[in-house]
Amino acid sequence: MIRVLVVDDDFMVAQVHRKLVERVPGFTVVGEARTAAEALDLTAELRPDLLLLDIYLPDMPGTEVLRRLRAGGGPEVDALIITAARDAATVRQALQGGAVSYVIKPFDAETLRDRLLRYQETRRILADGGAPRQTDVDRVFGRSVPSATESSARDMPKGLTPESARLVERELSRAGEVSASECAELTGLARVSARRYLEFFVQEGKAEVRLRYGTAGRPERRFHWIGPPRA
Template structure:
């Protein structure tokens, strides 16, 4: 399990972020901090793998928290900034401090889940056996590569606006559900219904999912999707 410390001075925001994190398989929240000092203390005590770190804290900034962690307490902890701060200088400081990514509030739940999935993939690559190749390193550093079709064979290109990370999220939920509509898949992943349907239809075109129509008593028939292909590479 990837251990996460949520750092936000707003209790309700922290609670929402906790729920979003724990919806992604393989992640668990080990604590919450409301101030920079508390974040530093809990990072040293709990030794989390990842911080969800706000910039605006009541005592010191999240960027300063990250800088101090790099210089002492928990130098190997990773940080994903989640904040309303959007000044270019602040973004640069976070980047230079070693932040993995920078998500500006308010954000779509899928944006956070996508970054968590990307982080999970990077850890899998770096902690796995053998020496990583260029494609592996590209994934670690956020390089964009087209997602392969079933079995690694050629297939339809992923449409513009879709990402491999969200595709894996939709795939995982569809496989667990067995069968789902676009609306159900949206509820499971945090994506909008329109986005979820685009991923599902892409999987159908790639031969990795099947769709059937379920007719009700009124209105349009519902499209129901079932995963039939192997896991995405």
């Protein structure tokens, strides 16, 4: 479980971010900070894996929080910037401070989900301490590597992303067969979104639709994985 500290001076915004994070499988929010000083204190106390860090804080900018965390010899923690700041200087400071991603407000829920899934993938690649392959290193550093899902990303319908497609592909291939509702529960996606990804894999020839007839009503559409097995 990836532990997240939400840092934003607006209580309502922080609550929205908390809910978005906790909808993503494998993530949990361990606390919220309203100021930079509180963020530093809670990072030392709670030792989260990831900060969702705003730039505009009342006592010092989020980029200074990053700088102090890197210079202070404290607990190791990553930072995902979520902010309205969009000037090049701030983006450059965040990059130099080691931010894993930078999301500009306002954004939709799918954007944050994709960044979290990408971060989760990076942690998975580096978790075992072994020697990663070049393709793994390319993914960690944000370079495009055409996997079976990503190779057709250009042809994805609008609103679908490679990161969420990989998540659906993984769960569908493991389960063998799911309904849209079951897929939504496994992945944390909305049912409508889960069904769109499942239909995409049908179009790609990696899944097929099977109808399950009950005692009444319309038959249930179930998606059966016919692509290569995945770990």
